[in-house]
Amino acid sequence: xxxxxxxxxxxxxxxxxxxxxxxxxxxxxxxxxxxxxxxxxxxxxxxxxxxxxxxxxxxxxxxxxxxxxxxxxxxxxxxxxxxxxxxxxxxxxxxxxxxxxxxxxxxxxxxxxxxxxxxxxxxxxxxxxxxxxxxxxxxxxxxxxxxxxxxxxxxxxxxxxxxxxxxxxxxxxxxxxxxxxxxxxxxxxxxxxxxxxxxxxxxxxxxxxxxxxxxxxxxxxxxxxxxxxxxxxxxxxxxxxxxxxxxxxxxxxxxxxxxxxxxxxxxxxxxxxxxxxxxxxxxxxxxxxxxxxxxxxxxxxxxxxxxxxxxxxxxxxxxxxxxxxxxxxxxxxxxxxxxxxxxxxxxxxxxxxxxxxxxxxxxxxxxxxxxxxxxxxxxxxxxxxxxxxxxxxxxxxxxxxxxxxxxxxxxxxxxxxxxxxxxxxxxxxxxxxxxxxxxxxxxxxxxxxxxxxxxxxxxxxxxxxxxxxxxxxxxxxxxxxxxxxxxxxxxxxxxxxxxxxxxxxxxxxxxxxxxxxxxxxxxxxxxxxxxxxxxxxxxxxxxxxxxxxxxxxxxxxxxxxxxxxxxxxxxxxx
RNA sequence: CGGGGUGUAGCUCAGUCCGGUAGAGUGUCUGCUUUGGGAGCAGAAAGUCGCACGUUCGAAUCGUGUCACCCCGACCA
Numbered sequence: 001x002x003x004x005x006x007x008x009x010x011x012x013x014x015x016x017x018x019x020x021x022x023x024x025x026x027x028x029x030x031x032x033x034x035x036x037x038x039x040x041x042x043x044x045x046x047x048x049x050x051x052x053x054x055x056x057x058x059x060x061x062x063x064x065x066x067x068x069x070x071x072x073x074x075x076x077x078x079x080x081x082x083x084x085x086x087x088x089x090x091x092x093x094x095x096x097x098x099x100x101x102x103x104x105x106x107x108x109x110x111x112x113x114x115x116x117x118x119x120x121x122x123x124x125x126x127x128x129x130x131x132x133x134x135x136x137x138x139x140x141x142x143x144x145x146x147x148x149x150x151x152x153x154x155x156x157x158x159x160x161x162x163x164x165x166x167x168x169x170x171x172x173x174x175x176x177x178x179x180x181x182x183x184x185x186x187x188x189x190x191x192x193x194x195x196x197x198x199x200x201x202x203x204x205x206x207x208x209x210x211x212x213x214x215x216x217x218x219x220x221x222x223x224x225x226x227x228x229x230x231x232x233x234x235x236x237x238x239x240x241x242x243x244x245x246x247x248x249x250x251x252x253x254x255x256x257x258x259x260x261x262x263x264x265x266x267x268x269x270x271x272x273x274x275x276x277x278x279x280x281x282x283x284x285x286x287x288x289x290x291x292x293x294x295x296x297x298x299x300x301x302x303x304x305x306x307x308x309x310x311x312x313x314x315x316x317x318x319x320x321x322x323x324x325x326x327x328x329x330x331x332x333x334x335x336x337x338x339x340x341x342x343x344x345x346x347x348x349x350x351x352x353x354x355x356x357x358x359x360x361x362x363x364x365x366x367x368x369x370x371x372x373x374x375x376x377x378x379x380x381x382x383x384x385x386x387x388x389x390x391x392x393x394x395x396x397x398x399x400x401x402x403x404x405x406x407x408x409x410x411x412x413x414x415x416x417x418x419x420x421x422x423x424x425x426x427x428x429x430x431x432x433x434x435x436x437x438x439x440x441x442x443x444x445x446x447x448x449x450x451x452x453x454x455x456x457x458x459x460x461x462x463x464x465x466x467x468x469x470x471x472x473x474x475x476x477x478x479x480x481x482x483x484x485x486x487x488x489x490x491x492x493x494x495x496x497x498x499x500x501x502x503x504x505x506x507x508x509x510x511x512x513x514x515x516x517x518x519x520x521x522x523x524x525x526x527x528x529x530x531x532x533x534x535x536x537x538x539x540x541x542x543x544x545x546x547x548x549x550x551x552x553x554x555x556x557x558x559x560x561x562x563x564x565x566x567x568x569x570x571x572x573x574x
Numbered sequence: 575c576g577g578g579g580u581g582u583a584g585c586u587c588a589g590u591c592c593g594g595u596a597g598a599g600u601g602u603c604u605g606c607u608u609u610g611g612g613a614g615c616a617g618a619a620a621g622u623c624g625c626a627c628g629u630u631c632g633a634a635u636c637g638u639g640u641c642a643c644c645c646c647g648a649c650c651a
Binding site for chain 1 (some may be wrong): 580582583585586587600602608609610611612613620642643644645648650651
């Protein structure tokens with residue numbers, strides 16, 4: 001490709017509302033243009049990158065035995081009504097009517113359609129297992145789209161669905177996909193980690209997420225440097241402390257703490273570490289007109305994990321109590337509430353595992369302006385119900401017992417699920433087994449955020465000059481920047497020959513023939529992240545040499561003219 | 575959904591408080607010079623001041639409404 005024939009739309013300055021580095025660089029490099037909130041045009045340059053990502057995914061999926069198909073982006077409401085998600089999904093599902101006033105959605109995901117396809121045409125165990133996937137545009141009407149293509153509303157996704165006659169076969173395919181995903185992200189040149197994950201609203205049993213490691217990531221990951229353990233913080237288990245609870249050594253004492261409603265303020269006032277305090281979070285579970293009020297106890301420095309709390313029997317679905325409900329059940333305003341002296345018949349108390357092992361702790365006194373010190377379970381209040389309720393923090397013991405946890409942040413780019421029979425049952429996706437009996441299929445589903453990968457790769461690869469793309473997905477592999485292309489016959493001749501040679505060797509090369517000043521060409525090629533650069537100039541040619549510089553190297557090197565082709569090929573293969 | 579902010583040239587932003595002929599930088603175009611790190615000089619084109627209504631002799635500026643975009647929050651005591 002010659003730059004004069006291409007469409008470059010680089011910018012010196014990024015639009016003011018760009019937040020994260022990948023978004024700024026993608027806009028500056030002219031990879032994408034914003035059309036509306038969370039909706040982007042992929043310019044020719046950006047599309048080249050996107051296609052490279054897509055093709056690696058496609059190659060590896062095909063190699064793993066999956067079959068590509070393409071389902072409609074627009075889906076009839078009937079399928080969603082049948083699965084029940086027409087009601088469940090909420091405003092994130094973009095709905096519209098056609099000219100006949102029939103309801104449709106723009107697909108945020110394709111479980112319904114794929115299950116419909118398979119149930120119509122798969123009738124026998126002989127046709128299974130089957131793994132179908134597509135690379136399709138999805139639309140999710142996010143509350144707050146942000147970070148450019150990282151959380152867009154419209155995005156490209158690879159979604160695959162597998163169908164099996166047994167759970168064992170589903171597990172085999174799940175392992176196959178785990179390996180395939182690892183290969184894909186390795187080929188893409190990303191630093192990533194597979195982590196155990198919550199299955200969320202999609203449901204099912206086993207689940208792993210693949211995260212690209214980056215500080216700007218929206219997810220927190222807990223991992224153990226001394227073992228293979230890694231899990232999303234949403235899921236990572238907070239283990240029961242190894243040491244038993246210490247004996248009570250203090251008496252229960254009510255102390256005035258006017259205006260101190262947060263644990264940190266109370267601890268500071270009393271001159272105690274935050275780890276000696278216990279906070280009580282009031283929640284309400286309302287089902288079929290029966291309201292149940294509960295207090296969740298966490299150590300002052302810990303955070304509630306709502307996903308874990310909602311897994312405690314009888315708590316889900318819950319919401320945080322209103323101020324008036326807190327006054328009604330505890331007789332006290334928020335800020336001073338605690339588990340001591342509550343009416344056990346009306347208020348359920350669930351303590352985090354860490355709290356259950358605490359003694360002589362500080363908590364609210366259920367009286368405005370007062371807290372209690374020296375509180376102890378079994379003496380001042382009943383032994384509580386115990387559950388894992390908190391987000392793990394760095395330094396916690398690893399659940400596999402092999403060291404302590406560390407935390408990092410990640411961008412979720414892949415997610416694999418063992419769906420089991422949830423959708424197959426709802427949509428009656430069945431087959432006849434060897435005995436001629438009707439059986440419900442076992443399903444797996446496997447997603448990769450194709451668009452998001454481009455953003456994630458840039459979050460991981462950038463410097464003050466712009467994007468540093470991994471070689472597998474850079475818009476071009478090599479650029480040739482001539483010095484005096486329109487002035488020097490020698491430079492032009494050498495440049496054209498080099499360009500032709502690289503092209504016929506199958507290299508994705510770009511020749512900057514824009515007649516711009518050198519600084520402009522260098523800056524643009526660095527901004528868009530081309531990994532290898534060749535500079536042809538009269539200086540070098542006089543010595544029979546051409547300059548080569550890697551995007552990541554500090555200094556260029558001079559290569560003998562005759563060796564350049566071989567040298568570049570070696571660099572590309574590295 | 576609640577709160578806050580911003581809409582002026584392709585991009586970044588002044589001008590709005592205090593009403594009086596639309597500004598800068600950058601980019602774009604033309605010419606000359608320059609040519610190994612976003613050049614210099616000269617000239618030019620380019621804006622329904624988000625939109626509508628209102629107040630006024632006169633509105634980018636004041637008022638009302640509306641749309642778009644951005645940020646924060648949505649109960650962690």
